[in-house]
Amino acid sequence: xxxxxxxxxxxxxxxxxxxxxxxxxxxxxxxxxxxxxxxxxxxxxxxxxxxxxxxxxxxxxxxxxxxxxxxxxxxxxxxxxxxxxxxxxxxxxxxxxxxxxxxxxxxxxxxxxx
Amino acid sequence: xxxxxxxxxxxxxxxxxxxxxxxxxxxxxxxxxxxxxxxxxxxxxxxxxxxxxxxxxxxxxxxxxxxxxxxxxxxxxxxxxxxxxxxxxxxxxxxxxxxxxxxxxxxxxxxxxxx
Numbered sequence: 001x002x003x004x005x006x007x008x009x010x011x012x013x014x015x016x017x018x019x020x021x022x023x024x025x026x027x028x029x030x031x032x033x034x035x036x037x038x039x040x041x042x043x044x045x046x047x048x049x050x051x052x053x054x055x056x057x058x059x060x061x062x063x064x065x066x067x068x069x070x071x072x073x074x075x076x077x078x079x080x081x082x083x084x085x086x087x088x089x090x091x092x093x094x095x096x097x098x099x100x101x102x103x104x105x106x107x108x109x110x111x112x113x114x
Numbered sequence: 115x116x117x118x119x120x121x122x123x124x125x126x127x128x129x130x131x132x133x134x135x136x137x138x139x140x141x142x143x144x145x146x147x148x149x150x151x152x153x154x155x156x157x158x159x160x161x162x163x164x165x166x167x168x169x170x171x172x173x174x175x176x177x178x179x180x181x182x183x184x185x186x187x188x189x190x191x192x193x194x195x196x197x198x199x200x201x202x203x204x205x206x207x208x209x210x211x212x213x214x215x216x217x218x219x220x221x222x223x224x225x226x227x228x229x
Contacts, residue, residue, distance in 0.1 A: 033216065040123075042205060042219040043159075058216060090159060102149070103217055105159035 003027070004106035006091050011111045013085075021076045021109050023091035031094035032074040033103065036060060036087045043090065049074055078111065085113045116141045118208050120220035127196045128228050134181075135191045135223045137206030145211030148182070148189045153203040153222075162204075165189065167211075193225075201227045 004025045013019045025032065031050045035043040045058030049068040063082025068074055078085045088110050092103040117140045127133035139148065150162045165173045165182050173180050177197075181190045193200055206220040 035219075040221060042118075042120075042221040043217070044219070045216045048216055088157065092159075102161050102164065104161075108157050 004091060004093055004104060006089075006106040006109050009107065009109060011109055013111070013113050015113055016080045017113075018080060019078050019085075019111065019113075021078065021089055021091075021111065023074045023076065023106060025072055025074075025093045025106075027093060027095060027104070028071070029093040029095055030071070032068070033092040033094075034058075034064075034066065034074070034076045035090045035092065037090060037108075038087050046076065046089075078113075085111060087111060116143070116146075116208055116210070116218050118206055118218050118220040120206055120223050122223045123221075124224045124226070126226040126228060127193070127200075129196055129198060131196055132192060132194045133196055133225065135193075135204050135206075135225065137189045137191070137220055139187050139189060139206070139208050141187070141208065141210075143210055147209045147211070148180075149207040149209070149217070150178070150180070150189075150191045151205045151207060151219075152200075153205065154199075154201070159205075163191070196227050198227050198229065201225055 007022045033048040034046040037043050044060050046064050047066040049055035052071050065077045090108045091106040095104045119138045146167045148165045152160045152162050163173050163175045163178050177194045179192045203222045205222045207217045209217050
């Protein structure tokens with residue numbers, strides 16, 4: 001089965017701890033993306049990567065870091081420097097689908113930091 | 115910078131009726147794409163329909179169609195014969211012409227469907 005997997009679905013952490021969110025795809029896509037979703041604010045881009053070993057900051061990259069060592073994996077680390085880390089995080093990859101190139105989303109991870 | 119605005123935080127519709135969700139955007143680009151995504155309670159983002167800016171014809175996908183007014187920078191979604199399963203958050207999104215560029219989202223419209 002092809003698709004994007006994000007694990008875990010729910011994640012709880014104490015304030016001051018770094019936490020890494022997993023995103024894996026077996027679709028052989030070059031481009032991958034991380035978005036953050038907060039109530040009433042839609043989705044905002046954190047980081048994206050168009051090829052292996054290369055990534056660019058999005059609109060809200062402060063307090064986050066990423067790596068892209070393998071084509072199929074694009075993990076996101078939420079560091080202790082992120083002031084409001086509690087949110088829903090969505091990973092996406094670019095796929096050539098019935099609409100042409102489109103972003104295909106994973107199921108998301110809900111991160112709660114207390 | 116490009117922006118996407120959805121001015122209706124919530125909408126409701128009776129089952130089998132038609133509803134239109136509004137979206138406006140701002141860009142100075144000539145080559146771009148517009149999308150409507152659906153996010154049901156499962157929170158999985160599902161692409162509903164897409165419009166290329168260079169196409170004058172409005173996109174249609176079964177019960178979903180758009181009214182694309184390029185000069186007015188307006189991109190509304192019409193849902194015909196609404197079904198209970200259409201209840202969800204709907205997000206309008208913009209992307210520049212380069213295929214792997216990022217999506218810029220509006221703040222969403224929550225659609226309720228009443229039997």
